[in-house]
Amino acid sequence: MKNKIIGFTQGTFDMFHIGHLNLIKNAKAKCDYLIIGVNTDELVIEYKNKKPIIPLEERIEIIEAISYVDKVVVTSTLDKYTHYKEYKFQKLFIGDDWKNSERWKKTELEMGKEGVVVEFLPYTKNTSSTLIRKKLEEI
Numbered sequence: 001m002k003n004k005i006i007g008f009t010q011g012t013f014d015m016f017h018i019g020h021l022n023l024i025k026n027a028k029a030k031c032d033y034l035i036i037g038v039n040t041d042e043l044v045i046e047y048k049n050k051k052p053i054i055p056l057e058e059r060i061e062i063i064e065a066i067s068y069v070d071k072v073v074v075t076s077t078l079d080k081y082t083h084y085k086e087y088k089f090q091k092l093f094i095g096d097d098w099k100n101s102e103r104w105k106k107t108e109l110e111m112g113k114e115g116v117v118v119e120f121l122p123y124t125k126n127t128s129s130t131l132i133r134k135k136l137e138e139i
Contacts, residue, residue, distance in 0.1 A: 005030075008089040010037030010075045012044050013059045014052040019095075019124035021066070026121040027093040028068035035087050036063050037075030047078060080107050084114060096120040 009027050013020050013036075028034045038060050044052050052059065056074070063072050075083065080092055092111055098104045099120045108118045 004032035005091060006033045006035065006087065006089040007031030007091040007093055008035045008037065008080075008083060008087055009093040010039060010078075010083070012039045012048070012052055013063055014044075014054050016054075016059075016062050022124045023093070023095060023121055024063075024066055024068050027091075027119075030093070030119060031089075031091050033070045034068060035071045035073060035089065036069050037073050037083060038063055040074060040076045043076050043078070081110055081114075084111065084116060090116060092116050092118045093121055094118065095123040097123040 007027050007030060009023065011020065011023070024034070024036065038056065041052055041056055044050070054062075060072055060074065063069055073087070077083075083089075084092075092107070094104060104118070104120075111118055
Protein backbone atom coordinates (compact mmCIF):
# COMPACT_ATOMS: atom_id res chain seq x y z
CA MET A 1 0.00 0.00 0.00
CA LYS A 2 2.82 2.29 -0.89
CA ASN A 3 1.82 5.97 -1.18
CA LYS A 4 -1.68 5.31 0.14
CA ILE A 5 -2.97 7.03 3.25
CA ILE A 6 -4.18 4.40 5.70
CA GLY A 7 -6.83 5.47 8.19
CA PHE A 8 -8.05 3.75 11.34
CA THR A 9 -10.97 4.11 13.68
CA GLN A 10 -12.68 1.76 16.07
CA GLY A 11 -15.95 1.45 17.87
CA THR A 12 -18.59 -0.86 19.20
CA PHE A 13 -21.06 -0.13 16.39
CA ASP A 14 -23.92 -1.57 18.43
CA MET A 15 -27.39 -0.86 17.03
CA PHE A 16 -25.84 0.66 13.92
CA HIS A 17 -27.19 4.17 13.24
CA ILE A 18 -26.54 7.26 11.10
CA GLY A 19 -23.87 8.56 13.49
CA HIS A 20 -21.83 5.42 12.88
CA LEU A 21 -22.27 5.77 9.12
CA ASN A 22 -21.32 9.46 9.19
CA LEU A 23 -18.11 8.69 11.11
CA ILE A 24 -17.12 5.96 8.65
CA LYS A 25 -18.06 8.02 5.56
CA ASN A 26 -16.18 11.09 6.81
CA ALA A 27 -13.13 9.00 7.71
CA LYS A 28 -13.01 7.38 4.28
CA ALA A 29 -13.12 10.82 2.65
CA LYS A 30 -9.81 11.60 4.38
CA CYS A 31 -7.84 8.45 3.52
CA ASP A 32 -7.29 5.93 0.73
CA TYR A 33 -7.65 2.76 2.79
CA LEU A 34 -9.87 2.61 5.87
CA ILE A 35 -9.48 0.03 8.61
CA ILE A 36 -12.30 -0.27 11.13
CA GLY A 37 -11.79 -1.94 14.49
CA VAL A 38 -14.89 -3.51 16.01
CA ASN A 39 -14.66 -3.80 19.79
CA THR A 40 -15.12 -7.18 21.45
CA ASP A 41 -17.96 -7.64 23.93
CA GLU A 42 -15.39 -8.01 26.71
CA LEU A 43 -13.79 -4.66 25.88
CA VAL A 44 -17.17 -2.93 25.76
CA ILE A 45 -18.17 -4.39 29.12
CA GLU A 46 -14.80 -3.27 30.54
CA TYR A 47 -15.08 0.40 29.55
CA LYS A 48 -18.84 0.98 29.14
CA ASN A 49 -20.06 -1.39 31.85
CA LYS A 50 -22.68 -2.82 29.51
CA LYS A 51 -22.86 -5.63 27.02
CA PRO A 52 -23.62 -4.85 23.38
CA ILE A 53 -27.07 -5.87 22.19
CA ILE A 54 -25.92 -6.96 18.73
CA PRO A 55 -23.48 -9.92 18.77
CA LEU A 56 -19.87 -9.24 17.70
CA GLU A 57 -20.11 -11.44 14.60
CA GLU A 58 -23.15 -9.52 13.35
CA ARG A 59 -21.54 -6.13 14.08
CA ILE A 60 -18.52 -7.24 12.04
CA GLU A 61 -20.74 -8.37 9.17
CA ILE A 62 -22.58 -5.03 9.14
CA ILE A 63 -19.32 -3.04 9.02
CA GLU A 64 -17.86 -5.32 6.32
CA ALA A 65 -20.89 -4.59 4.12
CA ILE A 66 -20.24 -0.84 4.07
CA SER A 67 -18.60 0.29 0.83
CA TYR A 68 -16.41 2.89 2.58
CA VAL A 69 -14.68 0.18 4.63
CA ASP A 70 -11.60 -1.57 3.25
CA LYS A 71 -10.78 -3.85 6.18
CA VAL A 72 -12.45 -4.87 9.44
CA VAL A 73 -10.50 -6.07 12.44
CA VAL A 74 -11.58 -7.18 15.89
CA THR A 75 -10.22 -4.94 18.65
CA SER A 76 -9.77 -5.96 22.26
CA THR A 77 -7.97 -2.83 23.51
CA LEU A 78 -8.55 0.91 23.35
CA ASP A 79 -4.78 1.48 23.14
CA LYS A 80 -4.27 3.11 19.76
CA TYR A 81 -0.50 2.57 19.81
CA THR A 82 -1.12 -1.19 19.89
CA HIS A 83 -3.24 -0.84 16.76
CA TYR A 84 -0.70 1.46 15.13
CA LYS A 85 2.07 -1.11 15.58
CA GLU A 86 -0.04 -3.68 13.75
CA TYR A 87 -1.67 -1.61 11.00
CA LYS A 88 0.78 1.31 10.43
CA PHE A 89 -1.93 3.89 9.74
CA GLN A 90 -1.14 7.55 9.09
CA LYS A 91 -4.49 8.91 10.27
CA LEU A 92 -6.54 8.09 13.34
CA PHE A 93 -10.19 9.17 13.37
CA ILE A 94 -12.49 9.88 16.31
CA GLY A 95 -15.66 11.91 16.86
CA ASP A 96 -15.14 15.52 17.87
CA ASP A 97 -17.12 14.92 21.05
CA TRP A 98 -13.80 13.54 22.39
CA LYS A 99 -11.76 16.61 21.45
CA ASN A 100 -9.86 18.11 24.40
CA SER A 101 -10.53 15.10 26.64
CA GLU A 102 -7.50 14.01 28.68
CA ARG A 103 -7.50 10.59 27.05
CA TRP A 104 -7.39 12.01 23.53
CA LYS A 105 -4.87 14.73 24.35
CA LYS A 106 -2.57 11.93 25.49
CA THR A 107 -3.39 9.88 22.38
CA GLU A 108 -2.62 12.86 20.11
CA LEU A 109 0.80 13.30 21.73
CA GLU A 110 1.64 9.60 21.56
CA MET A 111 0.48 9.18 17.97
CA GLY A 112 2.12 12.44 16.90
CA LYS A 113 5.50 10.99 17.86
CA GLU A 114 4.87 8.32 15.20
CA GLY A 115 3.75 10.85 12.60
CA VAL A 116 0.10 9.84 12.93
CA VAL A 117 -2.45 12.62 12.56
CA VAL A 118 -5.47 12.41 14.86
CA GLU A 119 -8.50 13.85 13.11
CA PHE A 120 -11.63 14.75 15.04
CA LEU A 121 -14.66 14.24 12.82
CA PRO A 122 -18.07 15.86 13.33
CA TYR A 123 -20.14 14.02 15.92
CA THR A 124 -23.72 13.38 14.82
CA LYS A 125 -25.87 14.99 17.48
CA ASN A 126 -29.18 13.59 18.67
CA THR A 127 -28.34 9.96 17.93
CA SER A 128 -26.34 7.31 19.74
CA SER A 129 -26.69 3.70 20.78
CA THR A 130 -27.29 4.94 24.34
CA LEU A 131 -30.22 7.09 23.18
CA ILE A 132 -31.64 4.21 21.17
CA ARG A 133 -31.41 1.96 24.25
CA LYS A 134 -33.25 4.57 26.33
CA LYS A 135 -36.00 4.93 23.72
CA LEU A 136 -36.43 1.15 23.57
CA GLU A 137 -36.71 0.98 27.36
CA GLU A 138 -39.44 3.64 27.27
CA ILE A 139 -41.56 1.67 24.82
